[in-house]
Amino acid sequence: MTWHWYAPTGGKDKTFYSKNTDFNLPLALTPGTKEHELLLADMDCVAEQLKKLRDHNVPVLWRPLHEADGAWFWWGAFGAEPCKQLWRLMYDRFTNMHQLNNLIWVWNSSVQEWYPGDGESDIDSCDIYAPSGNYGPVRKHFELTDALAGGKKMIAFGENGAIPDPDQLMASSTPWLWYMTWGEGFVLEGKSTTDEQLRKIYDHPSCITLDRLPNWRHFGGSE
Structure with missing residues (x-):
């Protein structure tokens, strides 16, 4: 399952594309910002849908933040480090806060610099x-x-x-x-x-x- 994540602050047309949004990921990773609140709200909304599958014992091959190293999606537009931070934030929130134990996490890039680590995929x-x-x-x-x-x-x-x-x-x-x-x-x-x-x-x-x-x-x- 792939999440084409529309930018939390919107934009024009398909806002998962970097060219269609000015969403600032480093700012969104900063607690206390409006962007951070919107980022977490999006995650929590999707988590509630995934819980429906968990509650019916349905495992999910979960492939978010795909093709990040290409930079054409907003989650990769600011480089490797913010993207890895976002992945780890989602992994922690879904796994520990939302208890989504039905997710099989699929990382999607072959570039070593972007890899979030063995423990999160x-x-x-x-x-x-x-x-x-x-x-x-x-x-x-x-x-x-x-x-x-x-x-x-x-x-x-x-x-x-x-x-x-x-x-x-x-x-x-x-x-x-x-x-x-x-x-x-x-x-x-x-x-x-x-x-x-x-x-x-x-x-x-x-x-x-x-x-x-x-x-x-x-x-x-x-x-």
């Missing part, structure tokens, strides 16, 4: 939009992301265009945990990944699709 990921028809394993970006925690965590594609070929992934020992292909033209039009290639991926023995998952409601039970 469960899975590390990066976003790569390979050119249409390029089904290579994207090994370099896997290695960069894997290095964040010294090879101790699972690594996922937060977002992707063309989907890597599972045979190439196996041959190169590049075990991406999952991929999340941006919809619309990246899938529906068959340009980024052809229909034939998509069927190969879904049918491949190394790929797990929904129909091959266990019944989690009775996992470990007799049913």
Whole structure:
């Protein structure tokens, strides 16, 4: 689950984009400011929605503050340190104050400078939009992301265009945990990944699709 966080102080159009808001993150991280109050209010509002899933025993792959190092979103516009502070603030507030024990925290950047630390993420990921028809394993970006925690965590594609070929992934020992292909033209039009290639991926023995998952409601039970 990704949170496209509209700037707490507003702006124009889609205010998660830095160009559409003048929201000042360093100021918002300062207790006592109006921006800080709005920042916390947004977090608390989202936390209440996540509690509904927690109360129904639904785990959530939680991927906030995505693509921060690109700076096109407001949470990355002021550099690495404010972004890491924001991540840690959210992690502490959601985990300790709101008791959201159903969240699996997914960090989303392969740049070491931006990494908030091993203790505040469960899975590390990066976003790569390979050119249409390029089904290579994207090994370099896997290695960069894997290095964040010294090879101790699972690594996922937060977002992707063309989907890597599972045979190439196996041959190169590049075990991406999952991929999340941006919809619309990246899938529906068959340009980024052809229909034939998509069927190969879904049918491949190394790929797990929904129909091959266990019944989690009775996992470990007799049913």
